[in-house]
Amino acid sequence: MNWLESSENFWEAMAEDDIYTKDGTVDYKGNPANKSKTGTWRACPFIIGNEFCERLAYYGMSTNLIVYFTHQLNQHSSVATRNNQNWSGTCYITPFIGAFLADSYLGRFWTIFWFSIIYVSGMSLLALSASVHGIKPRCYTDDSCNPTKTQSAVCFIALYLIALGTGGIKPCVSSYGADQFDDTDEAEKKHKSSFFNWFYFSINVGSLIAGSVLVWVQDNYRVAVPIDKSRLHETADAESDIKGSRKIEHTKNLSFFDKAAVQTQSDYIRGSLSPWRLCTVTQVEELKTIIRLLPIWATGIIFATVYSQMGSLFVLQGERMDTHVGKSTFSIPAASLSIFDTLSVIFWIPVYDRIIVPVARKFTGHKSGITQLQRIGIGLFISIFSMVAAAILELVRLREVRRHNYYELKEMPMSIFWQVPQYFLIGCAEVFTFIGQLEFFYEQAPDAMRSFCSALQLTTVALGNYLSSLLVTIVTSVSTRNGKVGWIPDNLNYGHLHYFFWLLTVLSVLNLGVFILIAKWYTYKTPVGTLR
Structure with a gap:
């Protein structure tokens, strides 16, 4: 009887041992990773999707960055080139910081988590530096801008926050994805090879969309808001376009939304203004009000x-x-x-x-x-x-x-x-x-x-x-x-x-x-x- 009990206990222990990975990987709490609940392709779509979004944001911003330096920050070509290359180089040297923290202290999950927050903060500040009145450079025409030192400084602070953020993400995300597969399991090792293919695929899809669609939008839909706000589109009637609603006076803050009320030739369809392409001042102000x-x-x-x-x-x-x-x-x-x-x-x-x-x-x-x-x-x-x-x-x-x-x-x-x-x-x-x-x-x-x-x-x-x-x-x-x-x-x-x-x-x-x-x-x- 004792022999039977010990035999049953042995096989139960073996079955329980099979539940966990044997290559030393742990879950985000530091406990042994349960193969039936974590990892494999359950987690990888999120990792690949995250990498796609990060690369879309990165290349969408960096590809046309030198144009922003020359046209909006009013930098000479040589200065803009130098600043662009210095920043790009920093983005590829900061991964040493992220790698050191991940391997020595935080682990890959928490390194990605905290540096993603830094990355998003940098992207948000960069967007604000290019759109919010007082922070963005004052431009008289598309090619005539006069940024202050503070405005330029805000832009570069944002850029180097992004460089720091990407330094924590780049060296960890591919390894973190590969960690989802148990090295001691032959079936999972095959899936790991497939993961690297799709991971690199997502990087290039993000780069493709950023270098084509986003850059084209940046160059063709960068509308300048006129200094004279009376030139913004508004109905001539006493009421707004929405029946029963009063028109609203234009306000100065959140002025980047005013671009929706700037008339361009492309706003005309078959000789008349399209309400789907052009907003009135009141409609813009209604959005500002909600915000x-x-x-x-x-x-x-x-x-x-x-x-x-x-x-x-x-x-x-x-x-x-x-x-x-x-x-x-x-x-x-x-x-x-x-x-x-x-x-x-x-x-x-x-x-x-x-x-x-x-x-x-x-x-x-x-x-x-x-x-x-x-x-x-x-x-x-x-x-x-x-x-x-x-x-x-x-x-x-x-x-x-x-x-x-x-x-x-x-x-x-x-x-x-x-x-x-x-x-x-x-x-x-x-x-x-x-x-x-x-x-x-x-x-x-x-x-x-x-x-x-x-x-x-x-x-x-x-x-x-x-x-x-x-x-x-x-x-x-x-x-x-x-x-x-x-x-x-x-x-x-x-x-x-x-x-x-x-x-x-x-x-x-x-x-x-x-x-x-x-x-x-x-x-x-x-x-x-x-x-x-």
Whole structure:
């Protein structure tokens, strides 16, 4: 019997051993690679696709770079040639940096990951340096540009970020693809040879498209925006092309989109302008409006994350407190305390409308007392204190737990009504932020897209809940390492829920800072015929 058992154990061990690769490769966590779940052609299409996109971006930019140096940066031919060759040479020397980091410290996966971020940052900065007013060179004609030293410096910083990024990708990506095949498996070794063929194929397809299509587009569709903005295309009618929509005044920022309203001979089809090839100023401004709204929209996600705590962690916190009303036997559910948020909203709306607005109007002269962005910002500021109140309450509660050894008590003798301030503060913040967002997104949305922008504003609540879920997942994973109970255990008396509330406090402060910067940058939409 013992012989049979040992024999079975032997074959089970052999079968389990067959699951993993035998050439020393590991997964991205550093564990032995499971052949049935990772690697082979499951992963290679993504690696090949990534290489295709990287080469398309690289050659699409580098092939015509010397033309950009001479025409846009106003460099002499010899200077442009030297700069182009120096940069190209750097792109092929930096792989030593990436190779060293990959082999000695990071591994190929994480080297590709982090250097791809550097690469994308460089490409983004390069695009901005060629398109954003103030950063791009000022050109009077296609061949007459006068860049400042700063503008040229931004361009070269972007280029050498790309050179550094490509240095981390080039030496690792082919090896990383080949690593997906087990060297000790004859069938997989055949596939590895095939991988190198398709890998090099993707490089050349990317190069082919970049050197033909992208370069042709760069040379033939590089439209110059006229200095006189009245020359941009717009309808002569009182309304825009979209029935029921007002025309919008031209704005200076995001001016690279103005190219869509520049008339060229190719915009005419059979003697008339094609609406598919030429936009009006209003249509361009509508796109600008949506783009300007997005950063404001994004700052609402952190607020929605704070707001979502009323239905989750506030309730769990309340469950560990005394839910009785006074000394009576009447007990209220912890979730019912959300009525204080509702009562706060009911209280603050008339106070805001009948007291705050008239008083603020006397000082600011603004029809609404304060601007919509100021209203949103005040709400974001107030929401910080709701998290501070929740964190302090949890600190006090845990102090009582430790002092009186209440660890196993489901309800400790501390009234749940101590939670009222945090609910009341969120209700106050809600009146400022949520209602401010409703008005702001309605007022700033293009006339024909107001329903869309209202829906966009509502998605912050969805993303706030998702972000809260993600934060809880990350915090739980990190804080429960090495057998610790973590920040949010089943029994909160053993946990550190206040740490999570402090985390949200910090995120809210950072979010408010970002919002203030964005609000200063924001340009309000101005319909034609109205005064700023």
